Amino acid sequence: MTSAYQELCRTFQRLSRFGHLGAIVGVDMQTTMPPGGSQARGEALAELSVFMHETLTNPRLGSLFDAAQQDSLNDVEQANLYEMQRAWQQASLLPASLVEAKSLAGSRCEHAWRQQRPANDWQGFATNLKEVVKLSREEAQLRADALSVSRYDALLDLYEPGMTSAQLDSTFGDLKSWLPALLQQAVARQQSRTILQPVGPFAIEGQKQLGLRLMETLGFDFHHGRLDVSAHPFCGGVPEDVRITTRYSENDFLSAMMGVIHETGHARYEQNLPQQWRGLPVAQARSTAIHESQSLFMEMQLGRSKAFLQRIHPQVVALMGEQPALEVQNFIPLTQRVQPGFIRVDADELSYPAHVILRYEIERALIEGEIEVDDIPALWDEKMQQSLGIDTRGNYRDGCMQDIHWTDGAFGYFPTYTLGAMYAAQLFHAVKQAIPQVEDLIQHGDLQPLFDWLKQNIWQHGSRFSTAQLLINATGETLNPAYFRQHLEQRYLSE
Numbered sequence: 001m002t003s004a005y006q007e008l009c010r011t012f013q014r015l016s017r018f019g020h021l022g023a024i025v026g027v028d029m030q031t032t033m034p035p036g037g038s039q040a041r042g043e044a045l046a047e048l049s050v051f052m053h054e055t056l057t058n059p060r061l062g063s064l065f066d067a068a069q070q071d072s073l074n075d076v077e078q079a080n081l082y083e084m085q086r087a088w089q090q091a092s093l094l095p096a097s098l099v100e101a102k103s104l105a106g107s108r109c110e111h112a113w114r115q116q117r118p119a120n121d122w123q124g125f126a127t128n129l130k131e132v133v134k135l136s137r138e139e140a141q142l143r144a145d146a147l148s149v150s151r152y153d154a155l156l157d158l159y160e161p162g163m164t165s166a167q168l169d170s171t172f173g174d175l176k177s178w179l180p181a182l183l184q185q186a187v188a189r190q191q192s193r194t195i196l197q198p199v200g201p202f203a204i205e206g207q208k209q210l211g212l213r214l215m216e217t218l219g220f221d222f223h224h225g226r227l228d229v230s231a232h233p234f235c236g237g238v239p240e241d242v243r244i245t246t247r248y249s250e251n252d253f254l255s256a257m258m259g260v261i262h263e264t265g266h267a268r269y270e271q272n273l274p275q276q277w278r279g280l281p282v283a284q285a286r287s288t289a290i291h292e293s294q295s296l297f298m299e300m301q302l303g304r305s306k307a308f309l310q311r312i313h314p315q316v317v318a319l320m321g322e323q324p325a326l327e328v329q330n331f332i333p334l335t336q337r338v339q340p341g342f343i344r345v346d347a348d349e350l351s352y353p354a355h356v357i358l359r360y361e362i363e364r365a366l367i368e369g370e371i372e373v374d375d376i377p378a379l380w381d382e383k384m385q386q387s388l389g390i391d392t393r394g395n396y397r398d399g400c401m402q403d404i405h406w407t408d409g410a411f412g413y414f415p416t417y418t419l420g421a422m423y424a425a426q427l428f429h430a431v432k433q434a435i436p437q438v439e440d441l442i443q444h445g446d447l448q449p450l451f452d453w454l455k456q457n458i459w460q461h462g463s464r465f466s467t468a469q470l471l472i473n474a475t476g477e478t479l480n481p482a483y484f485r486q487h488l489e490q491r492y493l494s495e
Contacts, residue, residue, distance in 0.1 A: 004067035005081060011061065012084055013279035015052055020238045022048050027236040027243045029107075031228045042107030049103045056091040076282060079464045083281035090158065093146050094139060102135045106408030113407050114231050122377060122396040129406060130373045133366060136409040140367050152364045155412035159288040160419065162467065165364060168415050171481060172357050175418070178485065180387070183350045186338040186492040195333050196325035201250035210253070210319045211246060211260035214312065218264045218298060219451055221271050232404040233259045233345060235266035235295070239278065242267045253320055254335065255346050258299055265298030266291060268451070272459035283462045286470055288413060292420025293427060294458065300349050300421065301428040301487070302450070307443040309335055338492060340388040342398035350488060353421065354387035359403070359414040367411050376400050423471065425484040427458070430475040 022045060029041050065085050073081060109128035116125045136155070143154035153164050211227060225242035237243035244263035246256045269291060277283035285291045302308050309332045317326055324330065338348045344355040362379055365371045371379065380400040381392045392399035405413050431438055431453050441449055457474035468478045 003071050004064045005071045005073060005077065008061065008064050008068055008081070008084055009280060011055065011058075012087075012281060015055055016279040018048065018052050018055075020240075022052075023236055023238050024241065024243075027228075027245075030110075030230045030232075030234070030236075031243075031245060035111075038107070038111040042104055042111070045107060046100045046103035050096050050100045053091055053094070053096050053099045056088060057096075061088050076277070076464055080277070080280050080282035083284075083463050086161075087281055090143075093142050098135065098138060098142075102132075102139065102409055105131045105135055110404060110407040113401070113404070117231075117397050117401045120395070120397045120401075122401065125396070125401055126373050126376075132407065132409045133373055136411050137367060137369065139409070140411070150368065152367045152412065155367060156415065157412075159410075159412045160416055160467070161287060163289075163415075163419070168360065171422075171479075172353075172360070172415075172418070174481065175353055175484075176357065179350065179353060182485075182488060182492070183338065183340070183354075186350055187340075189493065190333070190338055193333065195337055196330050198253070198320070198325040198334070199323060200252070202253040202320055204248045204250065206319045207248050207253045207256050210257060210315060213315050213319075214257065214260055215244075215264050215267075217312065217445075217447070218261065218268065219447065220264050220267055224271055225267055227260070233263055234404075235263045235270070237270075239270045239273050239283075242270045257316075258303060258335075259345065261303040262295045262299035265295035268298070268454075269294040269459055272455050274460050274462045274464075277462060282464055286458075286461070286463050286465070287416070287467050289416035289419035289423060290458070290467060290470065292416050293423035294420075294454070296417075296421045297424040297427060297454070301424050302442065302447075304336055304349070304491075305439070305442065306332055306336075307439045311443055311445050336491065340390060342384075342390060342392065342395070343402055349421070350492060351388060353418045356414055356418040358383040358387060359405075363406070363411045363414060419479070422479060422481050422484045425487040426471065426475050426477075426480055427454075428487070429483045430457075 025041070025045060025048075029038075029045075033041060065081075065088065068081055071077075105128070109125075109132050112128055113125060115121075137151065140151035140155050143157075144151045147154055147157070149157070150165065156163055156165065156168075208227070215222075215227065221242075224240055225237065225244065228243060228245045229247060230245035231247065233244075233246045235242065235244045244260070244267050246259040246263065248256045269285060273285065274283050310328065313328050313331055316331065320326060325334065336348075338350050340351045340354075341347060344352065344359075347355055358380070361383065362371070362376060365379075366373070366376070377392075377396060377400055384390045384392050384399070405411075431450060434453060435441070435449050438450060441447070458470065461470060461473075465473065471478055
């Protein structure tokens with residue numbers, strides 16, 4: 001006789017397969033789909049979203065969850081039941097009509113953004129964004145009413161369960177108290193030496209080959225994934241078929257190179273999630289911030305470390321060509337250069353949190369109704385001036401139109417980047433305690449012990465534990481931002 005728990009698992013495995021289709025179709029939409037397919041693809045994805053929503057909110061599931069509480073379950077099954085019930089409760093708060101409308105509005109906004117951003121067309125973009133914001137506020141209100149929290153906290157909980165804006169304000173407030181001074185110190189310190197800028201053009205094919213070699217170095221499984229090109233770098237697909245993307249510029253190969261390393265961090269996490277639980281919520285990534293911790297672990301903790309840069313330097317020269325700027329004594333400080341700029345995805349470690357906090361403060365005010373879409377450009381410029389001394393007036397493409405997150409209503413996502421950076425620093429500190437010789441291993445190209453540690457402590461657990469418990473198990477404590485500060489001071493003021 002099939003138990004209630006087993007019946008629930010079958011339903012969620014079925015949903016997982018439909019989610020698989022949606023994920024791959026979504027990747028294709030952002031990589032190879034011709035422009036003329038946008039409307040039909042958006043409608044197809046909206047239809048799939050409604051179908052999955054109706055499956056997930058089937059009234060029968062409520063009685064199955066009640067019955068499953070009486071089943072004899074081990075700890076993994078109990079964690080899975082909790083995650084299934086959480087997904088059911090979250091979905092049940094929204095009517096299918098809102099799910100469909102939000103999917104359609106997001107597809108329309110994202111597709112138009114691809115042309116509007118290069119054209120610096122804020123007005124055109126704002127028209128579509130207003131509809132996305134309107135629908136996102138409706139969603140936030142429904143969730144907030146059910147959870148008795150603020151509208152923004154209701155959306156934040158979708159990406160980082162248990163996190164609140166009050167906690168973020170405290171954590172980010174502390175960060176803002178010391179980061180600007182550290183940023184100024186690092187810039188002043190680097191001004192004492194001349195850092196040569198590489199001179200292009202750098203062939204796109206050569207950049208692609210460099211990215212593929214670095215993916216191989218970082219253990220990417222090409223039997224279960226691939227590299228493509230998109231307007232905005234991302235990692236998508238499913239664990240069995242992970243798609244990562246980057247974008248190339250003939251004048252700057254470092255952006256694509258570090259972008260590939262970042263997305264490979266996401267991919268390694270996906271490819272190493274627990275296979276024995278595949279198709280079930282417990283096998284999914286723990287949270288968005290934990291996911292970002294894996295990409296930033298690869299990009300920042302490992303990818304910009306002196307040991308790793310020394311190791312990959314010969315490959316860089318072989319594919320990008322010899323020139324003074326790419327000699328190792330210039331290449332390392334070039335890659336660790338602190339230089340505040342417009343673009344978040346190209347930002348150095350010290351500037352990056354300022355980009356994130358800016359977006360967090362704007363999107364929270366937007367969802368709470370304290371500001372409107374038309375207020376974004378001026379507020380963006382004000383905060384960029386305050387935090388990084390950069391003028392973005394009239395430059396929408398490199399300002400408030402540079403990211404893809406708001407186009408589909410992913411409000412609540414941005415804070416997870418800096419939380420992820422903090423988690424990554426804490427995890428790497430724990431690695432060094434567990435493997436004291438890790439930097440020597442990295443320099444000699446032996447990354448397997450590092451990957452084994454990540455698999456043992458993070459990857460293989462999926463959503464079995466809460467974020468806090470996962471960190472405690474891996475590092476001995478919950479989030480401690482002190483490790484992030486310690487890492488930044490050591491790299492940029494000591495090395």
